[in-house]
Every structure is written in C-alpha cells, then in structure tokens.
Amino acid sequence: MVTSSSLLLQFSNQMKSKGLLILISIRMVIGWIGVVASVLNFGKPPFYIAFGFTLYFFITSFLGKHFLQNKQTNPIGNRWIMLFLGIDFIVLLFGFCLSIFAHPEGMKALPIQNSIFFSLFFLYQLTISFFLHRTFSIVMGIIVSCGYLSGIFFAHQLGVEIDYGYQLSPQGPNRVVFVLEILKVILLIAKTICIVKLVSFLLDILENNNQKLANELNERESSLIQTDRLVTLGSLASNVAHEIKNPLAGILSMVNFLLEEERRYLTNREPLWKEKEERIIWKHRTKKQKREELDVILQLFSFLPRNDAFYLADRCIDLGIDYKSFEGMGAEEGRDWEFVFAWLKYKTMENANLLISNSIHRTEKVISTFQQFSKPFQNTEKEVVRIGDGLRDILILYSQYLAMNRNLSTEIDDRLEAYVNEPAIKLVWSHLIYNAIQATPHKSGEIHVKVFRNDENQIEVNFMDNGIGIPSHLQSSIFQPFFTTKEKGEGIGLGLFICKNIINDQAGTIHFHSEPGKTIFCVCLPETKRMDHGLDE
Known part of the structure; x- marks a missing residue:
C-alpha cells in the first residue's frame, strides 16, 4: 500500500531529478559557450583549452542524462552529485588558470577582464542551492572566490601588472586594477549570500508545505485504513449475520410447531x-x-x-x-x-x-439491516418502499441508546412511498440519526424525526436536534469528503459526503440549517405510488 512517507519520498526524488536535468542543461550551455570560444580562438593556443573544455562538458552531460534516466527507480545519493559538481568547479578553475597561461605575453589580463565565469557560477549556485545542499553552495562560493583571487596572482606571476591604487585607472591587456577585481569578488560573495538566503526562504516554505502535506496524508491514510477495516468488518458482520439468521428461523419454526402440536392435542x-x-x-x-x-x-x-x-x-x-x-x-x-x-x-x-x-423477528430485522449496510452500493436496484418503515428499522438499531441518553420524538406519515434503493437510503437515515446522537448532549439531548409531504408534493424527512450546531464558517464545506467537525477519532468525514451522493442518485436533495442549539437536516425525495411502477399493495 502506498503511504504518505513513500509519496513524499517519491515527490522529493522527482524534484531532485528535475533539478539534475536543469543542471545538465546548464552544463550544456557551458559546453556551447566552449564551442563559441573554440571558433573564436581557432588556430590560437586558447583553442585547445576551449575545445577540451567543450568536450568535457558535452560528454559528461550526455552520460549524466543517460545515467539519470536509468536511475528513476533507484535515486542518486547527494554525495555522488556533490562530488561530481566539485569536479566541475575544479575543472572551471583549472580552465580559468589555463586560459591565463595560454594567452600570449602582454595579453594575459584579458581572461580576467573578460571572464564569463561569474554568470556561469551564478546559474550553478542557484541550481545547487535549491536542489541539493545550502552548506555545499556556501563552500563552493568560498572556493570559487579564493580560486579567482588565486588566478589574479597567478597572472601577476606571469607578468601581468596589478594596480593597487585607490584611484581607478583604465585596465589594459596586461594590466589589472585590483580594486575592480576585488569588487567582482565582493559581488560574487554578495550574489552567493543572496542566493542562499533566497533559497533558504523558499526551502523553508517548501518544507512547511511538505510537512503540512505529510500530516494531511497521514490523516487520510489513517482514515482510509479505518475505512478499510470497517469494510472488512462489515463483510464479516454480513457473514456472521447470515449464520445467525438461519438458526433463528429454525428456532421460530420449531417453537410454532410445538405450540401448534400442543393445541391440536388439546383440541382433540x-x-x-x-x-x-x-x-x-x-x-x-x-x-x-x-x-x-x-x-x-x-x-x-x-x-x-x-x-x-x-x-x-x-x-x-x-x-x-x-x-x-x-x-x-x-x-x-x-x-x-x-x-x-x-x-x-x-x-x-x-x-x-x-x-x-x-x-x-426484531433480531432478524436488525440483522437484515446490518446485512444491507454491509453492501449498500452493490445492489443498485430500486423499489417502491415506505419511507416510514425504513426509518423505524434504523430507529430500532439506536432505540436502546436513545432511550438511555436522549429524548426521541417522531412524526411519521406512513402513507408516503418513494422509488429508491432501500439499503442505500437506510444508510442515509443511519448516518443522519447517528450524527444527531453525537451532536446532542447526554441526558438532555432532544432528537425529532418528521416525515411529511411538503408544499412541492415531495416527501420531506427532517432530522432536528438541539446540539451545538455547525459553525457558520464551516457550513460550506460540510459535504466535502474527509471534512469533519467532530473530535479526532470520532469521525473520518465521509458520512455526509456519502449521504449527498446517495440522495443525488435517488433524484432527491439534501440541505441543512444550523445555528447554536438547533440543527435541521432535510432530505427531499420525489413521492411515488406503487401503481406508478406496476406494483400492488
């Protein structure tokens, strides 16, 4: 069975897979930039660096995509991904230093001044932070900043002039203004901090939503497990009821037989x-x-x-x-x-x-009602039934409980008949009566059931109680599945949802009016005469 934890794990793996696909796309962009650099430097020493750079990113990107597609059922660990990305950063820094070394004398400052490394790192940083690990993103930001400064000093060793003055002066092919490069590093660090803060905020929202989703899924999972148990219990109850009903019929038949034999003996x-x-x-x-x-x-x-x-x-x-x-x-x-x-x-x-x-007879009626409850939706056949008879069958189930704790009153017009699925409509009566019992206080609870013909010539069944009522801000959601106003453990929020669907299937309507101290649920069904369906009394 699929659980909430497995669903969340599957969602996390899907998010990671999407993030890795984005990361591979970024690496492909870097590879195409390498292609452009190779064309522009064809025949020059930087050509070999750009070409090797292009081959590395294209080949590893295609292999990574193929590997990712084959690992859908077995997610890749973060450690392997971070190791792979660490190698990428090393390659970027190494290529940066090689490009400085490959430029001819007098032009070794150009790779520093025209470096696109910052934009590439920005894309990398955003992807890594969001899909992998924030700490890893910070570490990579520090490594790249230090690597960039190391590249500047490496260029200085190769003859590049570094201007340490406070006044800004133009840079040349072999001259680097240190203040400008420091500003670049500060910008790099600032972008890293902003990205980490932004992603931290987004991840916190995502984690909160995931936690909320996990709690809801756990509740739904518990409710479905309980529903499954109730279905199993209903099936078991149906079988047990069948086994009980047969001996009862035999007992009744034998009692009547003995009494008739005694009467015949005495009469003779x-x-x-x-x-x-x-x-x-x-x-x-x-x-x-x-x-x-x-x-x-x-x-x-x-x-x-x-x-x-x-x-x-x-x-x-x-x-x-x-x-x-x-x-x-x-x-x-x-x-x-x-x-x-x-x-x-x-x-x-x-x-x-x-x-x-x-x-x-009373026991048989209770057993028959339980048997109907065990499979109300398997039997879709409709028949003309007296609404009052079905209501009384349900009231028998709760009669002992009502007599001890609540005051029940009824006004039932026994002449009213409807063309409905009897087991299903009995399930509706059971839900509404039990809801009224749960809503009313012990000892002082008042429940009134009324069946009458309304002004629209429909059968109207009212269930009125003096319970606490339904809060006004929750009334619009009362018929939604898995929505309940009861305490945890007292209901799973499916009763009224099932009732509404059943009533709709019977061409009827259900509505309610609720205020503190008074709640009325009204079920309206089209009235049907037996002669309308070719049935006799």
Whole structure:
C-alpha cells in the first residue's frame, strides 16, 4: 500500500531529478559557450583549452542524462552529485588558470577582464542551492572566490601588472586594477549570500508545505485504513449475520410447531369440566396479591359456558393467573380440573411463544439491516418502499441508546412511498440519526424525526436536534469528503459526503440549517405510488 512517507519520498526524488536535468542543461550551455570560444580562438593556443573544455562538458552531460534516466527507480545519493559538481568547479578553475597561461605575453589580463565565469557560477549556485545542499553552495562560493583571487596572482606571476591604487585607472591587456577585481569578488560573495538566503526562504516554505502535506496524508491514510477495516468488518458482520439468521428461523419454526402440536392435542381431547370453579377460586383468595384478580375471575365464571375451557384459560392468562397458581390443589381436585389446567398451561406457553417470536423477528430485522449496510452500493436496484418503515428499522438499531441518553420524538406519515434503493437510503437515515446522537448532549439531548409531504408534493424527512450546531464558517464545506467537525477519532468525514451522493442518485436533495442549539437536516425525495411502477399493495 502506498503511504504518505513513500509519496513524499517519491515527490522529493522527482524534484531532485528535475533539478539534475536543469543542471545538465546548464552544463550544456557551458559546453556551447566552449564551442563559441573554440571558433573564436581557432588556430590560437586558447583553442585547445576551449575545445577540451567543450568536450568535457558535452560528454559528461550526455552520460549524466543517460545515467539519470536509468536511475528513476533507484535515486542518486547527494554525495555522488556533490562530488561530481566539485569536479566541475575544479575543472572551471583549472580552465580559468589555463586560459591565463595560454594567452600570449602582454595579453594575459584579458581572461580576467573578460571572464564569463561569474554568470556561469551564478546559474550553478542557484541550481545547487535549491536542489541539493545550502552548506555545499556556501563552500563552493568560498572556493570559487579564493580560486579567482588565486588566478589574479597567478597572472601577476606571469607578468601581468596589478594596480593597487585607490584611484581607478583604465585596465589594459596586461594590466589589472585590483580594486575592480576585488569588487567582482565582493559581488560574487554578495550574489552567493543572496542566493542562499533566497533559497533558504523558499526551502523553508517548501518544507512547511511538505510537512503540512505529510500530516494531511497521514490523516487520510489513517482514515482510509479505518475505512478499510470497517469494510472488512462489515463483510464479516454480513457473514456472521447470515449464520445467525438461519438458526433463528429454525428456532421460530420449531417453537410454532410445538405450540401448534400442543393445541391440536388439546383440541382433540374431551373436556373434563366440573362445577368446582368457585371452590378453586375461594381456596386461593387468601393470597392478598391475587384477591382483586380472583374477584374478577369469580364474576367472570358466572357468565362463562360450562364447556368453554379455552376461553376460561385465555381470560386467566390476561389477568395474570397461570397454571402455577393452582399447584396447591389436592390430587383428586387436580384430576377433575386436569383439562382446564392443560389449557392454562397452553396459554402460558402461547404467551411465551409470542415473546420469543417478537424477539426473533426484531433480531432478524436488525440483522437484515446490518446485512444491507454491509453492501449498500452493490445492489443498485430500486423499489417502491415506505419511507416510514425504513426509518423505524434504523430507529430500532439506536432505540436502546436513545432511550438511555436522549429524548426521541417522531412524526411519521406512513402513507408516503418513494422509488429508491432501500439499503442505500437506510444508510442515509443511519448516518443522519447517528450524527444527531453525537451532536446532542447526554441526558438532555432532544432528537425529532418528521416525515411529511411538503408544499412541492415531495416527501420531506427532517432530522432536528438541539446540539451545538455547525459553525457558520464551516457550513460550506460540510459535504466535502474527509471534512469533519467532530473530535479526532470520532469521525473520518465521509458520512455526509456519502449521504449527498446517495440522495443525488435517488433524484432527491439534501440541505441543512444550523445555528447554536438547533440543527435541521432535510432530505427531499420525489413521492411515488406503487401503481406508478406496476406494483400492488
């Protein structure tokens, strides 16, 4: 995986490669200057110096370019580059001294007076400072300045007159005014200092930008890693949900089967009804906590048909009286009332079965929602769905959390339907509800969800909370990817970006209004009737 450090390293290598190409271009310019000098001095002693100078820079430039093109994947170290450039400076100084030596007597001052070495060095200095090392640039500036002064004294040894006077006088082919040459050296040093300062300033800006870029890349990298983990976790959750859902279906089927078998068994038996209901009721009326219920049952028995044991058992269960309430009866009474107690036991089992079935259905709904979240974009099929049903499925996921920490209120028109991708639109509801939960304070948070038909005959879904709100200067960026107003670690800034894309795909719109203490996110979707798509209720 490409990391931020590798991207920055690649950027640095590319910058260095560009700088080296510029440096090679400068060396080619120096080579062409050598060509011009060779033509002008053809047949003279300086011709050989200029020609050798030209060959050196052309050959080394072509070799350097070829070598650089073959080292794209393996960057060249700064030490080798600085060694190569150091050799270049030595060659320049050596050529400068040779040109003085090669000129005839009486004209040895001309290489000093007409030297183009300063402009060449300026180009070299700028390139080296920017792409390589500032300290190396300063050292080279000192070496060249000292080399230039050494060239002047070398010319003096060969017979060049040096004027040390304070008054400026004209220079001649064999006469050098020392003050003017010192001014050249000072200019050379000044240019070196200016270049180093300028490049230092530029490099500081570049380093700051690189550091900022590195921090942003690290954050994006961490966010992408977290997103990748969430995708993997979602895939795992989908598989686990599938494995859980199958046994739940089997459990529900078996519970219903057992209850139906018990009912069929009891229905086929002959009732063993006896006129002993008053004695049973009064026997248990001594229990204080059961007196009101037993009084109601006593009154109820006077109106019941004497053979309706099932109805009697049903009413007992409704009033909280089950077969365990009669466990204290004697054996003889128990035999007489065996069938009534069997129906009471059945009704107790039926209530327990209802609780089990409701719990299983609720669990299946939660699992189905998780399965839809795990791959909301793989299924692009749309269908006509009731918006209220999808919202309630999501509210079930957060119901326990909302009940403990926030006050949730809803106004949902269950008649409104839209033609949408159900898994994707549920993901939108989940993001918006969870954002409202995170934005509201604990214990005093208020969240209101409203679904209605607006004045434009669209389905409008509002999510309102009493959170801290979104600062006005950040509201224009709220739907941008990787932008978040949450604390670090609480979000990666993709939720609203995903919501906006999903809503756009459903031919809808999403907007918001936020101020301190109140934020409303509004989702508008075109209303669709089932008959518009050839569907029946």
